[in-house]
Amino acid sequence: MKQTTVAVRSLLPTAIALGCSSQLIAAESGFIEDSTATLQTRNYYFSRDFSDIVGANKQSKAEEWAQGFILNAKSGYTQGTVGFGVDVIGLLGLKLDSSPDRANTGLLPVQGDGRAADNYSRLEGTLKMRYSKTELRVGELQPNLPILAFSDIRLLPPSYQGASITSSEIDGLTLQGGRLTSTHLRNEAGDEKMVASLGYTPQRQVSSDAFNYAGGDYAFNEKRTTVSGWYGQLEDIYNQRFLGLKHSQPIGGDWTLGANLGYYDAKEDGQKLLGNIDNQALFSLLSAKYGGHTFYVGYQGIYGDSAFPRIFANISPLGNELPTYEFASTDERSWQARYDYDFAALGVPGLTTTLRYVKGNNVDTGKGFAGKDRERDLDLGYVVQSGPLKGVGVRVRNAMARSNYRTDVDENRLILSYTWVLR
Structure with a gap:
């Protein structure tokens, strides 16, 4: 495993849509006007000391320090009965301190030699479509459900790849469904x-x-x-x-x-x-x-x-x-x-x-x-x-x-x- 792993899913359909639909941008449709972008930084120190160890792994301590960056960019929706948009998430994790005898905290990827990677990154996109109070999303997803809770508890958040639909047409009632085909773990850049x-x-x-x-x-x-x-x-x-x-x-x-x-x-x-x-x-x-x-x-x-x-x-x-x-x-x-x-x-x-x-x-x-x-x-x-x-x-x-x-x-x-x- 390389020390730096980058996974970038093709956003070609989005680029084509944006390039061929200049009228949407020029027409103040809300695609740009309702867009948001944030950059979150996390400096994360994590330490676990193990005793009375049970199992084959006899590592007595896991201790690492890392710096993370999380970019979230979300467009608004185009005008019309059916609105279209795109979201982008970018992740970067940097190793500040680690060693083979203290790895496996969940902050950083672990390479074949047992050492933590110096850095890892990911850039992904989600296409979204909205009709009335119903939204379809395809691409990078971060569901938060009773049967699949969002577990943002380390340096960078995990995600899944697939499609989801959410509908709130009836007041008070929110219905959701989806199919996920792979996952991006919290300390990895690729899909599994x-x-x-x-x-x-x-x-x-x-x-x-x-x-x-x-x-x-x-x-x-x-x-x-x-x-x-x-x-x-x-x-x-x-x-x-x-x-x-x-x-x-x-x-x-x-x-x-x-x-x-x-x-x-x-x-x-x-x-x-x-x-x-x-x-x-x-x-x-x-x-x-x-x-x-x-x-x-x-x-x-x-x-x-x-x-x-x-x-x-x-x-x-x-x-x-x-x-x-x-x-x-x-x-x-x-x-x-x-x-x-x-x-x-x-x-x-x-x-x-x-x-x-x-x-x-x-x-x-x-x-x-x-x-x-x-x-x-x-x-x-x-x-x-x-x-x-x-x-x-x-x-x-x-x-x-x-x-x-x-x-x-x-x-x-x-x-x-x-x-x-x-x-």
């Missing part, structure tokens, strides 16, 4: 076929040619209540269904109570490349907000003969999933306590903190004993509100994860970010 994870274990021995999905969300009760129903299929590996409910209820003038409930059911699909899959997952996350304080309690149960399936290396909207442990192993039961505080209530806008603790047990380890794990996370974030550094964000995370059947982890992250509005 999709593979599954079962719980915390990637299943790289098999891959799928497509992920198909369909579903919708309906918001009502002055948009305080949302019900969801979704279906996802990683062809020849698994299919999955999801039902969800979210509700927010003001109490008096000071409190707001919230509920986030979800249920997943998954089975093997088609050729059963990973064999039989049997998984049901239930989660509930309840909240109470008062001023700058928000308190959460959550329960999550994994049922069936399999761990929770997902596309690698994707996160999920499971209520108890944390950055280090997923609490989604076979037969696992877990509980969460969480506290958020927004310091704007004390006159310090832009400063927020989150403290989470999750404890799980009853894991079917297949080794003659029940697995258990726990994780404590502390996040502190601040966005400068005024002055020459206005908009600069700083985020610090410290996590401690312990288990009797998988590797223990101590983790630290420091992220500096800033977004320039170019248009």
Whole structure:
């Protein structure tokens, strides 16, 4: 693998459309007038110390430092009954510090010699078409769905390649569907076929040619209540269904109570490349907000003969999933306590903190004993509100994860970010 990898998908159809449709640009159609462009920078330090290591990889530490740039340019739509547009995303990651014995943080690609690449980049485009309140997109996609959550948790965001359609013709109801044929992982420049994870274990021995999905969300009760129903299929590996409910209820003038409930059911699909899959997952996350304080309690149960399936290396909207442990192993039961505080209530806008603790047990380890794990996370974030550094964000995370059947982890992250509005 080369140290610098660049993947540029052909935008020839877009170039032809733009070149041959000068009338669209000249006619103040909104294609240019409604366009936006931003450049986000991320300076990312990531460190994980491993102890009581389980598995063949005996690396005791993963620690890297990198600089990322994310360009997002979005056009408006041309005039007429059917509007056309194009979006472009450009990504660049630069290595600042790494070594073979500290690689594999997920920030940078790893080459054949075990060293992290000096840099990696990607330039991709999406063609879009809009009719009324329905939009079709073809090209580079970043879906954020209950069965395929957007996991922008490292230096650069991941994406998928395919087609999607979103319709909001009925007030409160949003319907979506799509077919994805490949993925761009968060620390790679090229496209790859999709593979599954079962719980915390990637299943790289098999891959799928497509992920198909369909579903919708309906918001009502002055948009305080949302019900969801979704279906996802990683062809020849698994299919999955999801039902969800979210509700927010003001109490008096000071409190707001919230509920986030979800249920997943998954089975093997088609050729059963990973064999039989049997998984049901239930989660509930309840909240109470008062001023700058928000308190959460959550329960999550994994049922069936399999761990929770997902596309690698994707996160999920499971209520108890944390950055280090997923609490989604076979037969696992877990509980969460969480506290958020927004310091704007004390006159310090832009400063927020989150403290989470999750404890799980009853894991079917297949080794003659029940697995258990726990994780404590502390996040502190601040966005400068005024002055020459206005908009600069700083985020610090410290996590401690312990288990009797998988590797223990101590983790630290420091992220500096800033977004320039170019248009």
